[in-house]
Amino acid sequence: MKYISTRNNNKEFDFKTVFIKGLADDGGLFIPKSIKKYSNEELQELKKLNYNQLSVEIINQFSSDFITKGELSSLIDKSYSTFREKEVVKISNIGSLKLLELFHGPTLAFKDIAMQFIGNLYGYYLSKNDEKINIVVATSGDTGAAAIDAIKGKNNLNIFVLHPNNRISPVQRKLMTTVEDKNVFNIAIEGNFDDCQNIVKSMFSDLDFSKSINMSGVNSINWARIIAQSVYYFYSYFKLNKETVSFSVPTGNFGDVFAGYLAKKMGLPIDKLIVATNENDILHRAISKGDYVSKKVKETLSPSMDIQLASNFERLIYYVNNSDADITADIMNKIKQNSYHIEKNNLETIQKDFVSESCSEQETLDIIKKNFKDNNIILDPHTAVGVGAANKLSFNDCVVLSTAHPCKFPNATNNAIDKHEKLPEELQNVLEKDENFEVLKNNTENVKDFIKNKV
Ligand SMILES: *Cc1c(COP(=O)(O)O)cnc(C)c1O
Numbered sequence: 001m002k003y004i005s006t007r008n009n010n011k012e013f014d015f016k017t018v019f020i021k022g023l024a025d026d027g028g029l030f031i032p033k034s035i036k037k038y039s040n041e042e043l044q045e046l047k048k049l050n051y052n053q054l055s056v057e058i059i060n061q062f063s064s065d066f067i068t069k070g071e072l073s074s075l076i077d078k079s080y081s082t083f084r085e086k087e088v089v090k091i092s093n094i095g096s097l098k099l100l101e102l103f104h105g106p107t108l109a110f111k112d113i114a115m116q117f118i119g120n121l122y123g124y125y126l127s128k129n130d131e132k133i134n135i136v137v138a139t140s141g142d143t144g145a146a147a148i149d150a151i152k153g154k155n156n157l158n159i160f161v162l163h164p165n166n167r168i169s170p171v172q173r174k175l176m177t178t179v180e181d182k183n184v185f186n187i188a189i190e191g192n193f194d195d196c197q198n199i200v201k202s203m204f205s206d207l208d209f210s211k212s213i214n215m216s217g218v219n220s221i222n223w224a225r226i227i228a229q230s231v232y233y234f235y236s237y238f239k240l241n242k243e244t245v246s247f248s249v250p251t252g253n254f255g256d257v258f259a260g261y262l263a264k265k266m267g268l269p270i271d272k273l274i275v276a277t278n279e280n281d282i283l284h285r286a287i288s289k290g291d292y293v294s295k296k297v298k299e300t301l302s303p304s305m306d307i308q309l310a311s312n313f314e315r316l317i318y319y320v321n322n323s324d325a326d327i328t329a330d331i332m333n334k335i336k337q338n339s340y341h342i343e344k345n346n347l348e349t350i351q352k353d354f355v356s357e358s359c360s361e362q363e364t365l366d367i368i369k370k371n372f373k374d375n376n377i378i379l380d381p382h383t384a385v386g387v388g389a390a391n392k393l394s395f396n397d398c399v400v401l402s403t404a405h406p407c408k409f410p411n412a413t414n415n416a417i418d419k420h421e422k423l424p425e426e427l428q429n430v431l432e433k434d435e436n437f438e439v440l441k442n443n444t445e446n447v448k449d450f451i452k453n454k455v
Pocket of ligand 1: 109110111142143220250251252253254255256257304305382403404
């Protein structure tokens with residue numbers, strides 16, 4: 001399969017480049033030149049597969065010029081062997097809604113599903129190429145832990161993770177900072193998540209620097225992550241035996257919900273994708289009113305969604321502008337100047353596939369309370385936002401993506417119901433282990449110096 005950049009669709013790239021580089025040199029995001037749409041008969045065949053087999057079929061559509069189907073199959077088996085659920089994900093009931101539990105991986109958030117896969121994809125690449133790669137990634141809490149678990153101990157790979165100092169939950173932090181492998185480096189930035197992301201972006205666009213350390217990225221714009229996430233939309237659709245299904249997706253960087261949009265483009269009969277946000281509601285304002293203007297980031301109970309500019313939104317902008325790379329580049333410029341309002345006809349196109357809602361802090365707590373009382377389920381605050389959005393929009397039988405295990409966010413659940421879930425036994429020791437991280441100023445040069453020193 002050939003790929004192009006959202007800001008220039010004349011130049012073609014292969015899967016290897018898309019995966020290793022993450023971001024195109026022109027600043028755009030990679031997307032496939034064309035997307036295969038499954039017929040109904042093909043969907044019936046896919047329905048017979050277990051989770052791992054389904055992953056292989058779907059991912060292979062995108063990666064066959066890089067890894068053979070047989071090798072992909074062993075790579076997938078290895079990636080998901082560490083999960084607590086044999087079928088990787090689990091569907092449960094919560095009142096009339098379904099919860100798609102995506103948090104049964106090693107670091108208790110949905111990000112493990114894509115990250116375990118790409119960690120092994122790096123391993124596969126390095127087994128065939130004599131190189132050293134330095135991964136640099138910004139995290140609002142969960143990406144970092146998932147990436148570290150996927151990369152730790154791998155040969156010829158280092159990982160540097162930037163998190164906003166004091167703005168992630170202690171469990172989130174300890175899952176990252178107690179890992180002892182020598183190829184793992186944690187950096188706490190004195191700033192918020194957007195500051196961390198901006199530092200990483202400016203290091204990538206400094207081509208001298210990024211080439212000198214052979215820098216690679218695993219954040220949610222990496223296409224390899226998106227395709228691994230599309231799989232659970234297919235899987236849960238097949239399990240539910242319905243004509244069409246809507247999904248409510250707790251959203252930050254627009255990666256997870258974009259994976260649902262990709263599944264729809266591949267022919268999966270998805271009705272609506274609900275973009276559920278916390279009080280950082282730029283995407284809700286954008287999708288409901290066309291108002292894509294960022295405000296100051298607020299700290300909320302659901303820190304993994306405390307994001308203003310959603311990087312993956314660029315991919316949607318490209319598609320709704322009829323795959324016009326020049327228009328996309330123009331719009332991205334407007335977004336940079338914080339003056340983008342979505343055109344009326346484009347907004348109508350977006351609203352065919354997406355609806356949105358946001359939940360306040362109090363609403364999030366109320367949802368956790370109510371579901372504990374009515375259903376005896378403790379929801380993590382991100383999932384609670386997904387449930388709240390579905391409720392507010394009266395989607396009474398949709399699938400809510402449950403993106404994190406409640407034990408990762410004891411503050412929120414203690415606050416709501418004076419209870420918290422315990423960490424699974426095998427992870428309880430992280431609470432006691434020594435932590436190791438460096439606090440750095442919100443300054444790109446400082447971070448570059450730190451990294452240069454370590455590689
Ligand atoms: C990352 C994350 C999200 C947001 O996912 P995006 O792909 O960034 O939209 C939601 N919930 C949890 C628990 C997360 O870790």
